[in-house]
Amino acid sequence: RFTYWKQRSVPYIQPSFPQGNLAGVGKKSHMSEILQSCYQQLKSSGKPYGGVYFFINPVALIIDPELIKVVLVKDFPYFHDRNLYHNDRDDPLSRHLVAMEGTKWRNLRAKLTPTFTSGKMKLMFSTVTAVAEQFDKCMTEEIRHSSVVEMKDLLARFTTDVIGSVAFGLECNSLKDPDAKFRVMGRKVFEASRYRALKVFLAAQFPEIARAFHVTLTPPDISDFFMGVVKDTIAFRRSNNVQRNDFMTLLMKVMKEQVESGTVDGDQKDHLTMDDIAAQAFVFFLAGFETSSTTMSFCLYELALHQDLQNKARQNITDVLKKHDTISYEAIHEMKYIEMCINESLRKYPPATTLTRRVENDYRVPGTDQQVLQKGITVAIPVYALHHDPDHFPNPERFDPERFSAEQSEKRHPFAFLPFGEGPRICIGLRFGMMQARIGLAYLLKNFRFTLATDKMSVPLKISPSSSILTIEGGLWLNVEKL
Numbered sequence: 001r002f003t004y005w006k007q008r009s010v011p012y013i014q015p016s017f018p019q020g021n022l023a024g025v026g027k028k029s030h031m032s033e034i035l036q037s038c039y040q041q042l043k044s045s046g047k048p049y050g051g052v053y054f055f056i057n058p059v060a061l062i063i064d065p066e067l068i069k070v071v072l073v074k075d076f077p078y079f080h081d082r083n084l085y086h087n088d089r090d091d092p093l094s095r096h097l098v099a100m101e102g103t104k105w106r107n108l109r110a111k112l113t114p115t116f117t118s119g120k121m122k123l124m125f126s127t128v129t130a131v132a133e134q135f136d137k138c139m140t141e142e143i144r145h146s147s148v149v150e151m152k153d154l155l156a157r158f159t160t161d162v163i164g165s166v167a168f169g170l171e172c173n174s175l176k177d178p179d180a181k182f183r184v185m186g187r188k189v190f191e192a193s194r195y196r197a198l199k200v201f202l203a204a205q206f207p208e209i210a211r212a213f214h215v216t217l218t219p220p221d222i223s224d225f226f227m228g229v230v231k232d233t234i235a236f237r238r239s240n241n242v243q244r245n246d247f248m249t250l251l252m253k254v255m256k257e258q259v260e261s262g263t264v265d266g267d268q269k270d271h272l273t274m275d276d277i278a279a280q281a282f283v284f285f286l287a288g289f290e291t292s293s294t295t296m297s298f299c300l301y302e303l304a305l306h307q308d309l310q311n312k313a314r315q316n317i318t319d320v321l322k323k324h325d326t327i328s329y330e331a332i333h334e335m336k337y338i339e340m341c342i343n344e345s346l347r348k349y350p351p352a353t354t355l356t357r358r359v360e361n362d363y364r365v366p367g368t369d370q371q372v373l374q375k376g377i378t379v380a381i382p383v384y385a386l387h388h389d390p391d392h393f394p395n396p397e398r399f400d401p402e403r404f405s406a407e408q409s410e411k412r413h414p415f416a417f418l419p420f421g422e423g424p425r426i427c428i429g430l431r432f433g434m435m436q437a438r439i440g441l442a443y444l445l446k447n448f449r450f451t452l453a454t455d456k457m458s459v460p461l462k463i464s465p466s467s468s469i470l471t472i473e474g475g476l477w478l479n480v481e482k483l
């Protein structure tokens, strides 16, 4: 059964039936830990990649950053899709940019890229700081009741309100009301459940079977809610001629342009329906709030653990604000130490721990004697393992923002640090994600001091084994003091 890698003389990790090399995934261990162990064993072979099995499917695990560069950038046309499960017929919200493939992905990506330029970020900046002001008030209110606060959910409420505002132009109100509908839906999508993790995984491994059985990954109430919100928002904006600097305006522009250019009646392959637009808004929401809020959670955890670094980060904010008075776009970008702290958090705890690509056509691996990555197999890039490899990051368990000083960054292989991926499929929301993390942390550290609530938090922290995005098991409990 498991002869694929042996036959090709590729070093591999001994699998077991039925999970291959993923025994215990989601229950005992997070995917990142399993792949880290595979990476460490395969690296000792000295080869640029090795073989593992996700269930019975062979997967090439890339070790060498030079080969990673080839896969993500140099020979991208061989590796342009992710091999994620989508079910266009039964689950229209799964037809989003992350899962889209081929020409359809390329055309849409080209149309959406201008949404995320630094010019557009500047326009959205004040929307984000307006939510950060509310966040500040909410924190002050929260610590009036108790100085011990669970910050993970609070940070997710902050980013939910931010993304609700910039993606949908709506006040989600989740900071004011923890049970606001947007937050309830967002919480549900990322609910850690072994059953769901397994369903997502099996559907990705056996997509034809899953589609034949009408398997969908978006629960119906979530699907109905988002479809409803997007359709109502579009209808309202059309009838009231609303123009805002947000993602929805740009998505509507894409739809309008294709009607005007006639592509709706012409080449049906690339035509975007209302459902497609809803799927893009949905993925901005999903990709936009959980990744950024967990990044801030991990950063606050480390800064609470290391008071000296927290003081240094706060000093950085105070120094910059002496020059700028307010937390402006320019001020935020001058806070270099905050950026270094965020990067170090993304290194130690990358929210997306693995990148995947599917091989489009048989591919001769450069630097090997005739080895071929066969059409159709999955290639995995173990981001978490790379970020914890002492050859790239000495003493990797140590939280040290100085790793991201210009001098230290220059000495590293650029493809050893990949929190946002790389190449044409790099995270489209990178700038936005970094901007909201910078703003959130600047407001928090300026006005509050954080220490660990040690009776409620374990050190080192525990990672939830079954969540898709890397996240803290049991929440982030901190003592918060107003400054």
Ligand code: HEM
Pocket (backbone or CB within 6 Å): 097, 098, 099, 109, 283, 284, 285, 287, 288, 289, 291, 292, 295, 351, 352, 355, 356, 418, 419, 420, 421, 422, 423, 424, 425, 426, 427, 428, 429, 430, 432, 433, 434, 437
């Ligand atoms: C700290 C925050 C974030 C992190 C760590 C993150 C991470 C990632 C990663 C690792 C990928 C895959 C890249 C690859 O395969 O090479 C990705 C893709 C993507 N991200 Fe993000 N992301 C963040 C924030 C955001 C935000 C705020 C948005 C949207 C508003 C967003 C939207 C997307 C989309 C649409 C894709 C798919 C791009 C494509 O396939 O063309 N992300 N992200």
